[in-house]
Amino acid sequence: MTIRDVSKEAGVSAATVSRVFNAPDTVRPELRERVQRVAAALGYRPNVSARSLRTQRSRALGVVLPTLLNPVFAECLQGIAQAASAAGYSIVPFTTDYKLAHEDHAANLLLARGVDALIVCVANAARSKVLTRLRSAKAPYVLVYNRHARHPCVSVDGRTAVTSLVARLHALGHRHILMVSGAMASSDRAQQRHKGYLEGMAAADLKPQLLEVPFMDGATERMAEFLAASQVLPQAPTAVVCSNDLLAIRCMRAAHLVGLRVPEDLSVAGFDGIGLGEELTPALSTIVQPSTEIGRRSVELLVQALAGAVPLGPHNSVTLDLHFREGESIAAARTTSLVCSYSQPQRITS
Amino acid sequence: MTIRDVSKEAGVSAATVSRVFNAPDTVRPELRERVQRVAAALGYRPNVSARSLRTQRSRALGVVLPTLLNPVFAECLQGIAQAASAAGYSIVPFTTDYKLAHEDHAANLLLARGVDALIVCVANAARSKVLTRLRSAKAPYVLVYNRHARHPCVSVDGRTAVTSLVARLHALGHRHILMVSGAMASSDRAQQRHKGYLEGMAAADLKPQLLEVPFMDGATERMAEFLAASQVLPQAPTAVVCSNDLLAIRCMRAAHLVGLRVPEDLSVAGFDGIGLGEELTPALSTIVQPSTEIGRRSVELLVQALAGAVPLGPHNSVTLDLHFREGESIAAARTTSLVCSYSQPQRITS
């Protein structure tokens, strides 16, 4: 079913059929309708490959994300998919599983695929080879989640948000606030959140403490160990700031495993605001980033740039708002043991 | 950067360059290496659109799934992405948000895109127009999660699994087992799981009870209401079989909201086996479907069919194994109130 078939059937030239699809206004209404009717009857669909070859544009966006197993990125991709679809673009996603080599590989394949532009999330924007490559290939691209002064980014200010989170915990009476993070070296976002934590702790004149855990596997066990071991110490954490929601969920489980109640014995805060967090018990208190919106905005940026043939640069970066979602996993710090014995006498007798 | 540029630079014909990329063995090693060197130096990448137009194959697979917000499908897509990538295919995903019209729309776009084959999950395989369309378009496709005798499917036997789940609950002493499901009419999977439930209940000689809730929004509130209202009745459920994990998580929250402890007061079981279920507290007891594997297998099926140019049919369907994951959200039913007063005297005095 080619344009030729339609043109013959409708008794017009191929050019006219093409115009009906690409510039309907330039075709006399009567003819236009006839062509449309014939096309519909024949089930004709313009061949995208041929069109791409001819126009040198594929109307497809490449997407490179770490993984879809983390709901943050699944939500983001959902946003990307919706916005792209609305703008008449398809998407071609690749996941890197947080592997640097995969980032490069994915971008290459996407470029070869002839996508018009790329949406990319890398482990570390400062070190990524992908970005220099994209730039030299002159492919329009936008970073999501990553922040970097030399690239167009759609991101959030995680650092500041974590600083206020620490202030909030401090105000609740917490004096021993632990930060748990996945491997810091591999993620610029984790680094920024940690910076925010350090600043918050400094502002509150508290001693920072960091626990780095393997993100994917064994995180729960590691946290449980740590929590168990620290219980005997005077500086046992009463609150934990987790670098992301998945970690926070595991942290709550770790607390449970060692007999700590959340939030009575231990406050746990996350970062990301994945939808599921609200459904948990206790509901996760977390800093919410608008993942769907991040996806949408990144598409908008690219589509606009493509439409205007305007090159995208760092000046196009946008920082979206973050907000704190009050859940049930954070509470005021328990007061000192003396007061505690008054306020909870039954625990002593039992 | 076209094949022509490379051919000139290497002093060979375009055909030779093409051969170097598509059938390296047919080119004299010396020449081949020269071409490869030149191509690499020039950063040449074959243009996919041109290749697709010429060969009539895009090396891309279309994927239609309900949503990525449900981790089940995100996991599946991850499996699809990995397998596709390994086989040298890209994927072009679309989500339908459980809307029938979107199913059709997505398939159309994908077909127009010229994908070589499709992986599709529809609400109801028996009623879906998409499938008849795909069939008439002669596009190779495979259904995931859906089961239907007239289509190639990669799926699981949810019905039987739910039947055994009910048997398991029965064996634990439960006599009032509720099933909670999203809108049944819209999902053949929900229907099958419900059938399994009915069979299990019949086998145990118990009275089935179904609560249909809006899947996306307000499910928790609806369940909480129901649980609260039923507490005063003699047939108050002591166990709930949820049609999927997301519902189960909400059910646990609903239980919490009305003061029921899971699993002490109420056992909750899910279906899907999303990764997060294991991280929850209590860990979700659920029937695990191998979502990643479902994705992988569907790709394998298609890639094989494409390679052999063998048409795919219902006889290619595969049913993957399901297994029950023992979590912490299910416990033996509390015995009758008399016995209860003996085993938990402290609750009476408090």
Added chain:
DNA sequence: CTGTTAGCGCTTTCAT
């Protein structure tokens, strides 16, 4: 083993 040639289906000047 390599080159020549003829399109794949479409868009887009350039005529009319």
Added chain:
DNA sequence: ATGAAAGCGCTAACAG
């Protein structure tokens, strides 16, 4: 407003 014709970059006969 419409048609004729050229060609996007590539591959696959077919010659040599």
